[in-house]
Amino acid sequence: MKPKLTIEDSRVRRRPGRRYLLLGVLAGATALSGCAATQNAMMKMMPASMKQKMMAKMTREMQAQDPWKGYLAAHRGETKPLGLLGGPVRVSIRQEGGGVFVALPDYRRLDPDVFGTPKLPRAYGGTPGISGVPPMARAEDDGHYTKLKMLSPFGDKYTVMADGRLKLSALDATATDAARTRDWTHMTASWKDKAGNVYEVKCCRMMAAHGLEFPTFGGVATNLILHGSSRIGTPLMPTEYTYFAFWGVGSVMKNGEVVDPHRLIHGMLTEYVRTTGYRLGFDKDITPTRLQFHLMVAPFKPDMKTGHFDPAPVKTGFRLPNGMPLPFWHVMFENLKIEARRG
Amino acid sequence: MAERADSVRARAGVLAMVILGAVFAGAPFGAPAAAVASAPGAVIRLTNTLAFEPKAVTVHVGQAVEWRNGSLLVHTVTADPALAANAKDVALPAGAKPFNSGDLKPGATYRHIFAVPGRYRYFCIPHEGAGMVGEVVVLPAQVGVR
Numbered sequence A: 001m002k003p004k005l006t007i008e009d010s011r012v013r014r015r016p017g018r019r020y021l022l023l024g025v026l027a028g029a030t031a032l033s034g035c036a037a038t039q040n041a042m043m044k045m046m047p048a049s050m051k052q053k054m055m056a057k058m059t060r061e062m063q064a065q066d067p068w069k070g071y072l073a074a075h076r077g078e079t080k081p082l083g084l085l086g087g088p089v090r091v092s093i094r095q096e097g098g099g100v101f102v103a104l105p106d107y108r109r110l111d112p113d114v115f116g117t118p119k120l121p122r123a124y125g126g127t128p129g130i131s132g133v134p135p136m137a138r139a140e141d142d143g144h145y146t147k148l149k150m151l152s153p154f155g156d157k158y159t160v161m162a163d164g165r166l167k168l169s170a171l172d173a174t175a176t177d178a179a180r181t182r183d184w185t186h187m188t189a190s191w192k193d194k195a196g197n198v199y200e201v202k203c204c205r206m207m208a209a210h211g212l213e214f215p216t217f218g219g220v221a222t223n224l225i226l227h228g229s230s231r232i233g234t235p236l237m238p239t240e241y242t243y244f245a246f247w248g249v250g251s252v253m254k255n256g257e258v259v260d261p262h263r264l265i266h267g268m269l270t271e272y273v274r275t276t277g278y279r280l281g282f283d284k285d286i287t288p289t290r291l292q293f294h295l296m297v298a299p300f301k302p303d304m305k306t307g308h309f310d311p312a313p314v315k316t317g318f319r320l321p322n323g324m325p326l327p328f329w330h331v332m333f334e335n336l337k338i339e340a341r342r343g
Numbered sequence B: 001m002a003e004r005a006d007s008v009r010a011r012a013g014v015l016a017m018v019i020l021g022a023v024f025a026g027a028p029f030g031a032p033a034a035a036v037a038s039a040p041g042a043v044i045r046l047t048n049t050l051a052f053e054p055k056a057v058t059v060h061v062g063q064a065v066e067w068r069n070g071s072l073l074v075h076t077v078t079a080d081p082a083l084a085a086n087a088k089d090v091a092l093p094a095g096a097k098p099f100n101s102g103d104l105k106p107g108a109t110y111r112h113i114f115a116v117p118g119r120y121r122y123f124c125i126p127h128e129g130a131g132m133v134g135e136v137v138v139l140p141a142q143v144g145v146r
C-alpha cells in the first residue's frame, strides 16, 4: 500500500476544526517538550491558528527529510526511460468470488525493525502518513515504540465483505521513474456489503509515471521490495516482497455510479503479511510462500504544485459501525489466479 | 487398515448418497438415508474470523468429520505437507494419506472419513499465514458402533 495513514480519527471528526489529529499531534510535539500529559494539556489551551502554524511547520520539516528527493529529481524529467532488463512483463490477476478483507481504521503497532527506537528512530521523513511517521506521532513505553497515536488504514481491524471480484491485467515495460511511461494497468475490483451495496474501484486512466515522494517505476513495478524499511510507500505496512504493483489514477464507485472520480489508486501482489487472527504482522511475521493482493485508495491527494500530498478523505459511500464514513479503501484479495510472462 | 472412501465432497451430494447407500443397504427404502447415514462424528464451521470452530475435535475410526463453510470467504481443509507453507501446520499419523478439499466456496461443505487413528493437524491454504489451523484426534473404532 502506498500513501496512507488517515488522519481521519473518528473521535476527532465529531469536532469540526480538529479533523486532522495527526497534524495536531505533530504540532503539539513541536511546540512542547516534556511529558505527553503536559503536551496534551497545553495543546488543548492553544488557539487553533497557532496549532495550524505549528502543524504546517512540522509537516514542511518532515517533507524536507523525504529520503527519495534526490532520486525523484534525477528521474522525473526523463523522456526516454530504459526498459526492464530482460524485457517487459505481462501480468494477469483474478479473483472470481469469495470474500475480501476490508481494513478498518486502527492504531498500528510499530515494528522496531522498521521504526527503530525512541533513541534512534527510523522511517520518519516525508509527508506524515504518506511516506514517513514522525517520531512524535509514535506512542512509547519503556524506551520502545508501541503504536501509532492516531488511526490509519493499517492495523489489525477488518471486516469481511462478500463476492470479491478482481480482474487485472498489466504491463511492466518501463524500468525507472520518468516523465513518460509505457506501463499500463486495467483493473476492476468489486465487493459487496451486507445490505447488498456493490463497491467498485476502476483503474487506471493514467499511470503515475513518476512518484511524488517515492518512486513508482513508471507506474507498474514487478519483483521488488516495498514498504517498511524500503521507504517506498508507507512504513506502516511491513517490508514486503512485491511481485507486482501499480500506481495510477482511477475512480471509486458505488452501485454502478462514480462517487469519487479522480483518485490515486495503488494495488500490489505481495507475500502474506497477516498473522494470527489476521493481525497486520511485523517483518518477522511474514509468510513468504503465500500471496495476497492489496488494493489501496488512500485518504490523500497529490498536489503537483507543492510536490506533496494533502489530506482528502475518499468518498467510499461506506459507513463504519459508529456511523462515520470510511475515508479510505484498503481491501485484500486472497483467492487469486495469477499469470505472468516476459515479452 | 488402509484409508477407504476418504474424501467425499458432500456438495456433490449424489456421490455421497451412492457410497452411503452402499454402506447402509439395509436402511428401509424411502428413509432419509443420507441424513441418517451421513451423520458425521463431528461438524466444524469455517468462519469469517479465519478459524475452524471448534479448533479441535475427537472422532473414532470410520467416522466422518464434516466441515461447513458458513463464512463469506473461500477456505480449504488441507492436510497435505506438500501444500503447507509451514511444516508445523500439518501432521498426519503414520499410514494416513494426505487430503485436501480444494476451494470451498461460501456455503460449501466437505467431508473426510478417518480410517487411521492418531492426531491430525490441518490448515486452510489461503489463510494458513493468518493461523487458520485445526486438529482432529481419531481414536480407535468404538465397539458396537457401525
Ligand SMILES: [Cu+2]
Residues within 6 Å of the ligand: B050, B073, B074, B075, B076, B124, B125, B126, B127, B132
Ligand atoms: Cu481460510
